[in-house]
Amino acid sequence: MITDYRYIGKPTLRKDAFDIVTGKAKFISDLTVPGMLYGKILRSPLPHALIKSINTTEAKLLPGVKAVLTYKDVPDWKAGARPQHVRVLDSKVRYVGQAVALVAAETEKIAEEAIRLIKVEYEPLPAVYDVEEAMQPDAPLIYEQFNANVLPPESRAFGPRTLQEIVIGDVDKGLAEADFVVEGTCAYENIPNPLPPETPGVIASWEGADNLTVWSASQGPHMFKVTLQPLMGGINIRSIGSPVGASYGSKYMSWQFVMPAAALSKATGKPVKLCFKKSEHLAAFTVRLGSRIHGKVGMKKDGTVTFLSGDWLVNTGAFSECAQFMIAVGCGEAQLMLRCPNWSLKPKVICTNRTASGQVRGFGGQELKCALIPLLTMAMEKANIDPVNFFKKNYVKPGDGYYWRDGEWWVCQGTDYTRAIEKGAETFGWKEKWQGWLKPTAVDGARRRGVGVGVHGNADIGEDVSEAFVRLDGDGKAIIHCSLAEHGTGQRSNICKMVAEVLQLPLERVFFTPVDSLVNPVEIGPVGSRGTYAIGNAVIAAAEDAQRQLFEKMAPLFKVTPEDLETSEGMVYVKGKPGAKLPWSKGLHYYGACLGRGRFEPDFSKPNFMIVFSEVEVDVETGKVDLIRVVCATDVGQVIDPPSLTNQLNGCLGSGGIDSALFEETIIDKRLGRIMNANMIDYKWRTFAELPEMELVVLETPVAGHRFHAIGVGEIATAPGPSAVLMAVSNAIGVRLNDYPLTPDRILNALGKVNAAKRRGKQ
Amino acid sequence: MKNFAHYNARSVAEATHLLAAYEGKAKLNAGGSDLIGVLKDRILPDYPEAVINIKTIPGLNTIEENDGGINIGALTKLVDIINSPLIKKNCPVLKETARTVASPQIRNVATLGGNLCQDTRCWYYRYPDGIGGMIKCFRKGGKTCHAVPGENQYHAIMGAKKCFAVCPSDTAVALTALGAVLTVAGTKGTRTLPVEEFYTPLGNMLALDEMITSVNIPKPDPAAEQAFLKFTLRKPIDFAIVSVASVITLDQGICADARIILGAVAPTPVRAHKAEEYLKGKKLSDDTAAEAAMLATVGANPLSKNIYKLEIVKTLVKRVINSGSCLS
Amino acid sequence: MTPTQIKPSLPTLTLNVNGKLHSFMLGEGLHEVSPSHTLAYTLRERLGLTGTKISCDEGACGCCTVLMDGKAVLSCILLTVECGEKEIVTIEGLEDPETGELDPLQQSFIDHTAFQCGFCTPGIIMSAKALLVENPSPTRDEVKEALSGNFCRCISNYHVLDAVIAAARKGGGE
Ligand SMILES: Cc1cc2nc3c(=O)[nH]c(=O)nc-3n(C[C@@H](O)[C@@H](O)[C@H](O)COP(=O)(O)OP(=O)(O)OC[C@H]3O[C@@H](n4cnc5c(N)ncnc54)[C@H](O)[C@@H]3O)c2cc1C
Ligand code: SF4
Numbered sequence A: 001m002i003t004d005y006r007y008i009g010k011p012t013l014r015k016d017a018f019d020i021v022t023g024k025a026k027f028i029s030d031l032t033v034p035g036m037l038y039g040k041i042l043r044s045p046l047p048h049a050l051i052k053s054i055n056t057t058e059a060k061l062l063p064g065v066k067a068v069l070t071y072k073d074v075p076d077w078k079a080g081a082r083p084q085h086v087r088v089l090d091s092k093v094r095y096v097g098q099a100v101a102l103v104a105a106e107t108e109k110i111a112e113e114a115i116r117l118i119k120v121e122y123e124p125l126p127a128v129y130d131v132e133e134a135m136q137p138d139a140p141l142i143y144e145q146f147n148a149n150v151l152p153p154e155s156r157a158f159g160p161r162t163l164q165e166i167v168i169g170d171v172d173k174g175l176a177e178a179d180f181v182v183e184g185t186c187a188y189e190n191i192p193n194p195l196p197p198e199t200p201g202v203i204a205s206w207e208g209a210d211n212l213t214v215w216s217a218s219q220g221p222h223m224f225k226v227t228l229q230p231l232m233g234g235i236n237i238r239s240i241g242s243p244v245g246a247s248y249g250s251k252y253m254s255w256q257f258v259m260p261a262a263a264l265s266k267a268t269g270k271p272v273k274l275c276f277k278k279s280e281h282l283a284a285f286t287v288r289l290g291s292r293i294h295g296k297v298g299m300k301k302d303g304t305v306t307f308l309s310g311d312w313l314v315n316t317g318a319f320s321e322c323a324q325f326m327i328a329v330g331c332g333e334a335q336l337m338l339r340c341p342n343w344s345l346k347p348k349v350i351c352t353n354r355t356a357s358g359q360v361r362g363f364g365g366q367e368l369k370c371a372l373i374p375l376l377t378m379a380m381e382k383a384n385i386d387p388v389n390f391f392k393k394n395y396v397k398p399g400d401g402y403y404w405r406d407g408e409w410w411v412c413q414g415t416d417y418t419r420a421i422e423k424g425a426e427t428f429g430w431k432e433k434w435q436g437w438l439k440p441t442a443v444d445g446a447r448r449r450g451v452g453v454g455v456h457g458n459a460d461i462g463e464d465v466s467e468a469f470v471r472l473d474g475d476g477k478a479i480i481h482c483s484l485a486e487h488g489t490g491q492r493s494n495i496c497k498m499v500a501e502v503l504q505l506p507l508e509r510v511f512f513t514p515v516d517s518l519v520n521p522v523e524i525g526p527v528g529s530r531g532t533y534a535i536g537n538a539v540i541a542a543a544e545d546a547q548r549q550l551f552e553k554m555a556p557l558f559k560v561t562p563e564d565l566e567t568s569e570g571m572v573y574v575k576g577k578p579g580a581k582l583p584w585s586k587g588l589h590y591y592g593a594c595l596g597r598g599r600f601e602p603d604f605s606k607p608n609f610m611i612v613f614s615e616v617e618v619d620v621e622t623g624k625v626d627l628i629r630v631v632c633a634t635d636v637g638q639v640i641d642p643p644s645l646t647n648q649l650n651g652c653l654g655s656g657g658i659d660s661a662l663f664e665e666t667i668i669d670k671r672l673g674r675i676m677n678a679n680m681i682d683y684k685w686r687t688f689a690e691l692p693e694m695e696l697v698v699l700e701t702p703v704a705g706h707r708f709h710a711i712g713v714g715e716i717a718t719a720p721g722p723s724a725v726l727m728a729v730s731n732a733i734g735v736r737l738n739d740y741p742l743t744p745d746r747i748l749n750a751l752g753k754v755n756a757a758k759r760r761g762k763q
Numbered sequence B: 001m002k003n004f005a006h007y008n009a010r011s012v013a014e015a016t017h018l019l020a021a022y023e024g025k026a027k028l029n030a031g032g033s034d035l036i037g038v039l040k041d042r043i044l045p046d047y048p049e050a051v052i053n054i055k056t057i058p059g060l061n062t063i064e065e066n067d068g069g070i071n072i073g074a075l076t077k078l079v080d081i082i083n084s085p086l087i088k089k090n091c092p093v094l095k096e097t098a099r100t101v102a103s104p105q106i107r108n109v110a111t112l113g114g115n116l117c118q119d120t121r122c123w124y125y126r127y128p129d130g131i132g133g134m135i136k137c138f139r140k141g142g143k144t145c146h147a148v149p150g151e152n153q154y155h156a157i158m159g160a161k162k163c164f165a166v167c168p169s170d171t172a173v174a175l176t177a178l179g180a181v182l183t184v185a186g187t188k189g190t191r192t193l194p195v196e197e198f199y200t201p202l203g204n205m206l207a208l209d210e211m212i213t214s215v216n217i218p219k220p221d222p223a224a225e226q227a228f229l230k231f232t233l234r235k236p237i238d239f240a241i242v243s244v245a246s247v248i249t250l251d252q253g254i255c256a257d258a259r260i261i262l263g264a265v266a267p268t269p270v271r272a273h274k275a276e277e278y279l280k281g282k283k284l285s286d287d288t289a290a291e292a293a294m295l296a297t298v299g300a301n302p303l304s305k306n307i308y309k310l311e312i313v314k315t316l317v318k319r320v321i322n323s324g325s326c327l328s
Numbered sequence C: 001m002t003p004t005q006i007k008p009s010l011p012t013l014t015l016n017v018n019g020k021l022h023s024f025m026l027g028e029g030l031h032e033v034s035p036s037h038t039l040a041y042t043l044r045e046r047l048g049l050t051g052t053k054i055s056c057d058e059g060a061c062g063c064c065t066v067l068m069d070g071k072a073v074l075s076c077i078l079l080t081v082e083c084g085e086k087e088i089v090t091i092e093g094l095e096d097p098e099t100g101e102l103d104p105l106q107q108s109f110i111d112h113t114a115f116q117c118g119f120c121t122p123g124i125i126m127s128a129k130a131l132l133v134e135n136p137s138p139t140r141d142e143v144k145e146a147l148s149g150n151f152c153r154c155i156s157n158y159h160v161l162d163a164v165i166a167a168a169r170k171g172g173g174e
């Protein structure tokens, strides 16, 4: 096996590096199109209400206003996870911040003023925020069609057997076999916001009755053809991507901003640009799912889990962006973490009156783990088992099986991660620091240290279809045709490295087409951790196909068979005869090219893996928690680009990841239904001033199925962190905590230092 | 941002006359780090008709020593306060306080006058108009306070009646500890006002046509220990959840004088009189510090979600007494 | 005195951006600068200098950081009309105007892949630039402090620290 690659595994320059550091990179907010108008959204003041009347007369009269749309005059497009239940504008509002009317005007300022001239009368309805209250018979019904506010299970998204629960074996049998049984409620309901720096933005331009061009900051622009075209009456969409000012999953579905802009463009016949403000981004865009488990776990003395049962209540907010799809993946991921013969975990997706949840760095997995691991922790504590040993014993091994999102039983053919766990534990110093359950690692006056650990994995590295073309030009260039949007992972550059390696071309001679559905084949997008394996495989196959065609063309020139040829630097050689060489142009001519095609078909047999160790320090006199040190350990098969990988793994702190255990939360006033911290002062994020020590342990055990033996891990960096921190803080203060985030009030409360007698208002 | 008329004031007289002429419908702009956010989010019931730039007034950005003490112009930037040797030598507590404000970029433009006069950060008050409309409350002439029945984790735990927003200014806490006095100019002349008396439950003592021109700090006793502690979730960016500034004079281990000021617990900086009185004549020890800390919270009346702030007040008071120096 | 006696700001405004002077009429027209425009808006929408990014638009994230008379400031909370006398430098002004050569700091960001999505990067580079001008050989903690007002949600922070320290070393700092 070749291990000394020319580019693979070595740091190379990001192709877009120059543009980024000089400010030349054009994000969606930097683009303009001639004749463009600016869109604005009037947003609902109430969490739940019927619109009695809307008067747009005054707004329409304002000079410079080109269109004012209400639910009465927008096209009847519907979106949301099935059945589609979200209209662009509706006669009912279901969360504060929901779009009530749309304006297009010559300038942003005019559009903003016009919004204020629209008069709306509402008939307020009672609102509900808690999943269990929402299911009560007397709860307000958010959608007529969803009884008890529960969304129907998804039966098609991932095939006819789409996974919607985990029911395996016999829970009663597991109960009988258990040495310890614990029961409890654990929740991860602080609904952190992924908060990419760039707000959602789009330019939509309608040409004729059924051609729509969309420029957008989307993580998967090509998906509009798959998801939006059918929802918008079978029109043809040309989707053009631009670099995404980060997404963390949240700018994948994207119809929440694409459809309003498209409606305005349709109404005005002009391109319309719609970019959210940060407050809109925080108050009326994608947040994480709320997750609560009432569960029961049986465990043997040796850490064998005999059963797991319970209800998983998933709060999706005002609509389901894709919540039922997410629980399918979440249910699959739970089984990767836990080799357990008897399961009965029943999810329910419930609507409430707050901004909707959707995909955020993960697809249901982090939300499930953050509640499920604390539940398991209760059992580990009873059985007095070291959590590292528990995870080592229970993480899926080659040969183990699991039901994946398609409802099929897959057998693991990937890596055994035992070594990654051991190496991570060693690097962290787990043995020395772990003192047992609810015991601090060290005490220094008011400061107490504690350690904790969490795991996560996903079998999504090979999810969904990718297609790519690789074109070889006579002058010795390779052009990759693929609608892969750059959203920060460096994946466009990494894919170029793979092609350069296959063709032995200098990296500077490998190019990428712009992200444009008009010229590129189908691409689901760099979601999950599929970039390296799924997209990589499609592009590698295309490069290999192109090379095969090139050799077929040129073999006659050398009077050999194609198998006798090899290429490097845009020259073709006869193997073993370095003297016999011709440039590609001799085979392709200046007017010629050859186009290789590659396609990747889904494969869910190779789970990836991440373990996160954390050390915290708690000041028990103020309740302040400081994150001191983080160690992430994984095995990636083969590193493609070292700096891209470390960047991705360091990202475990951000995007609603580890810090959602510490201070990230969306705070809703439940009397008003409003999000109180929809700004970047009150929504807390990690600063340069307070970076924990970070160490990464990356093993490279080659993986079959990829030319460079690599798999992806980008997405899963965040998921194990929050529960690891929860465990660490519990150990530091000696009190079990089952709730996030660990703000000073919660810590002081847990320590019994908040005197309830002093309360004045009601709780 | 919505339009307004814009003036570059060339003198204090010009600025105050403009304020008077606009009858409350004009706003002074110093560093703008507070005002521009207020305007962008359209949180005020009446959008100002004019903005008056006061950075164009010469002579208001100096730090000088005089007979009365240290005089700091209202337009002095926080960065200049932090870097001033005079401040470092005489009032390190003010330097420490300024250092904890916001971020380097903001400290490069933010002024001392603006810091003292900044509007409240209550998140109901600041709720942006663009997400369903701004929120009316007592402080905006409305009839209710939403914080009392709502999300009040950062609100006042003492000294509040109608409005439970806390005074957001960090420097006000240090300046109160130092016994600083403001010089205030209006169309009818100037007056002085101790920082301790500057804040009112719904704002401050400035009349419609008035502005702060300078802050005078009486020269502190060189033997006095000054300290400031600010409790936040994150070091940069965050406003205080609780802060404490102290100026304590010791005579051979015995407390001769003490000023202990609590920040972010009430609509104004709060002097912990009982704790101050208790400490005088006592030898400082863990026990006296703990007792003083208890006394600092006497009379507190927290809301549903901010009782925890009491515990933090106690801890910080204990720690400023024990640390006895400017550690943050 | 009434407002009519005290004149509003001059009807024209000259901005010095990246060493070039730009004159504007004050007003509400499509190509004019309104008193209510922020510097960030003017740079982006009037001068086409879109390297300066807007994220929070209220002073909390540092994405819009530019240099004003050598100091890092937030262009989203500055009124353009109040910037007339100042020297403004944006990310576009860091390259050598003659040779087009990158500032060593920019090159160091490239060499360390000190970005992921890159949206925060121009603001971070400008803050770091201001630091290095004032303190050519900062410690790691001083860099953290200087960048403490810059948001990076991708957590490229660790690579950024490496890049700034390396640029300082190259620039003659220890
Ligand atoms: C992200 C962020 C974080 C922050 N963190 C903190 C913090 O930790 N601690 C803290 O204390 N503050 C904080 N602030 C508030 C910050 O705006 C102030 O600290 C700053 O000092 C205000 O000064 P300025 O000159 O920019 O005020 P401006 O915005 O110019 O003015 C503020 C107000 O005061 C009035 N005013 C200004 N000067 C005078 C004067 N001389 N006389 C009368 N009225 C005047 C103005 O009309 C305006 O209403 C933060 C702000 C932001 C945006
Ligand atoms: S605390 Fe004051 S500013 Fe906040 S809602 Fe109550 S009255 Fe309004």
Ligand code: FES
Pocket: C053, C054, C055, C056, C057, C058, C059, C060, C061, C062, C063, C064, C065, C074, C075, C076, C077
């Ligand atoms: S955009 Fe200016 S600080 Fe955030």
Ligand code: FES
Pocket: A197, A245, A246, A488, C115, C116, C117, C118, C119, C120, C121, C151, C152, C153, C154, C155, C156
């Ligand atoms: S690189 Fe994406 S926010 Fe910093």
